[in-house]
Amino acid sequence: MPLDEIIAKIKEKSGLTEDQINQKINQKLKQLSGLISKEGAAHIIANELGVKLFELNGKLKIKNVLLGMRNVEIVGKVRNIFPVNEFQTAEGRKGRVASLIIEDETGLIRVTLWHSQTDNIEKLKQGDVIKIVGGYVRQNNNRKEIHLNERSKLIINPEGETVEEYKEPVAERKEIKGLSEGDVAVLLGTIVQVFDPKFFTICPECGKKPQQKDNLFICPQHNAIMPEWSYVLNLFLDDGTSNIRVVFFREQVEKLLNKNKQQILIYKDNPEQFAEIKNDLLGSIIKLEGRAVKNKFFDRLEFVANKVELNPNPEEEIKRLEKINTFKNAV
Ligand SMILES: [Zn+2]
Structure with a gap:
């Protein structure tokens, strides 16, 4: 639901003026800075005022x-x-x-x-x-x-x-140009830029980020824990229609680099050794399954990979593309 419709509905049901509603929305945005969009804040205000937006x-x-x-x-x-x-x-x-x-x-x-x-x-x-x-x-x-x-x-x-x-939605082969938020899709493209992996600590039980207090790592659910290292890697994929930032977490990083955890942790202390890997990845063609998500902080669409195929069979892919094109021409 677009923002102006939400505001109109709140106005109608609550009797507040548009200024008052906007003020509340801005307060909520400030309170949850960076975590929500203006539409999201408007939804919360509606909820707090008891205005039902989805009455169908x-x-x-x-x-x-x-x-x-x-x-x-x-x-x-x-x-x-x-x-x-x-x-x-x-x-x-x-x-x-x-x-x-x-x-x-x-x-x-x-x-x-x-x-x-x-x-x-x-x-x-x-x-x-x-x-x-x-x-x-x-x-x-x-x-x-x-x-x-x-x-x-x-x-x-x-x-x-x-x-x-x-x-679960079935992943459909899509062009990057045609992706929109929430799409579950299969992409095939060329790696055109690779960023260094980032390392961070997690709770080994639940994967949540622990707080560090003195020398202790405290998980909100599991109390004092021995944290584990995890990692995330970003790259840009281009399929000829457009390009998109792709985010790989832990197991997907392992699949993308074809390395195990121990081998990947080497780059934490020796980031210069990653240069060679970067060079190998650049220009290679990969097939990914994942979900298009909105990065609210940067206001851009990104793709979170949850399946990685390193050497997609080119003949199969060409056949698949021909099929898609025949279908498109037929419609
Ligand atoms: Zn935990």
Whole structure:
């Protein structure tokens, strides 16, 4: 929904003036600087004012969950259940946290249960339908999560609620020029620029970024941990129609470089040794499967790779292209 439509709807339902609404949006933008777009901020304001933007089906769907939302009411089907972890709070009290992945026909989302909410874990099984009341949305690892505190409610298998399963979109061969946000696609192109890999620490249990306190690494879920190194690599891929920045995380970096973790960690301390690799990669043709995402910080489209094929069979690819072109000409 475009920004002016959201503002118009808030205006109509809340009785606020456009200036007042814009002021609230700008405050929210400042508060969550860099994390959301203006549309996102407008959605949150609508939610806070109780203005329903998606009234067609009346209910909040997973794909419409937005960072900063409070009092979230949503129904989903349990897809994965993760065990309860105990930790010590800063004040020395014992805390508990657990999580689930739920789905509806529009997507998947992690649900994080705090303290007494974790009692629900042993009552739940895969395929149960849950209704969440009074959840709130946080960002973790660049993904949105619904959190439940002591005041939230989790209702297991509420009467009359059914939930469709989420079907992962099938990746389609696409041209870079034609990509738009959220597309799951297969790209074939030439590597035209390679950046040095970046190294960072993660919790070995959950992959989250730990906070460093003195000499300790603290994971928000697993308390004091021994962090592991992970890495990310960016490059530009060009397919003749356009080019795009592609992001490779951990396993995808390993596949792209055809090296294991130990071999890749050498570049952390000897970045000059990466020059040779860069040279080898430049000009090579690769096939990637992944998702087009908007980098909000730079306001540009990027492609996050989740499958890498290093030496795609050129004959097969030409045949495939011919097929696409025949199809295009026929339409
Ligand atoms: Zn962890």
